[in-house]
Amino acid sequence: MQNIAVVFGGRTVEHDISIITGLGIIKNISSKFNVIPIYITRSGEWITGEHLGNAECYNTEPKGKICGLVMNEPWLEIKGWKKRKIFIDCAVLALHGGEYEGGAVAGLFSLSHIPTTSAGVLGSSLCMDKVATKRILESLKIETPNYVWGTDCAEIVKNVENSELNYPLIVKPARAGSSIGITKIKDNKSLKKAIEYAQNFDKKVIIEQCIMDFRELNISAIKIKDEIKCSSIEEVATTGLFGFEQKYMNDKNTKRKVPADLPKWVVEKVEEIAKKVYAEFDLAGVVRIDFLFADDIVYLNEINTIPGSFAFYLWRDKGVSFGKLISLAINEAIEQNLAQKNITYEYNSNVLADLGSIDKIVEK
DSSP, rough: OOEEEHHHHHETHHHHHHHOOOOOOHHHHOTEEEEEEEEEHHHHHHEEGGGGSGGGGSOOOOOEEEEEETTTTTEEEEOOOOOOOOOOOOOEEESSSSSHTTTTHHHHHHHHHOBSOOHHHHHHHHHHHHHHHHHHHHTTOOOOOOOOOOOHHHHHHHHTTTTSSSSSSEETTTTTOOOTTTTEEEEGHHHHHOOOHHTTTTTTEEEEEOSSSOOOEEEEEEEEEEEEEEOOOEEEEEOOOOOOOHHSSSOTTOOSSSOOOOHHHHHHHHHHHHHHHHHHOOSSSSSEEEEEEEETTEEEEEEEEOOGGGGGGTTTGGGHHHHHHHHHHHHHHHHHHHHHHTTTOOOOOOOTTTTTGGGGGOOO
């Protein structure tokens, strides 16, 4: 039986959402896998234990056996426990926000030679940074709302004033998710306050042109045996800004329709862009890509490398259950990791033949 680590939590503002995703995966994963929960506490400590798969233990911050990865070996080391090490066949990353979703944890598992069900360091970090995402989208000639950005409040205000942006505008932390820290502003009187609010969550802030009278569309994608497959398209309808409460607090004014009622050309365009972005950003596992559709233009809004609950609800119409989606991601991650073993990491040279010469490299 394969040992599958499910990693969730983390020192991010999206900690609670990550717990929901992690528990959902643990509850729906196939019984053919042996699940090892790895919970990252709010302070950043890694712990494990079977009880961490039960929702009740999160009424307060849970305790568990302190654990960590063994570098250069696919093992989870547990401190103060008689078995001490557990071999990990694959890690399902259920992390949201900050460095945890932005490539740092993916990099740790990579150094331990443990495959993960998400993008690697490059794709994760690019998609977590909305400015970097837009730069690449522009190079690919994919429509995205116009924007400016900055790290200093006064600088950002000046960038907005010197831009072609028109109110209303959307102010966002550049490297946060779950719609946290986002404000829609109607005039420059609210600009400084909105920037300061966003900077509570990230110093880097992006200001986007607000697309008017849009339809919000979401699609999920996964790569299986070199073929990128797309889910059904969802349309989200809500009143006002689609923020954290609308996403996660069962807001009665938020309506979701899967599949969305769209012209054939829009469906084809969304799928085409989703597949192109998946390939160009070097993504892996289950992703969700969010679009805005207005005035016959399809705008790519954001790319989520680890979507909440793996966006499993977008796959139901395709006959793919949550459990099957998890299995597909795990199997693909393991296969890709095996293929990577054919890569050569050694190269013989004479560079170190005369180590004594290194002593001569001293700047006077």
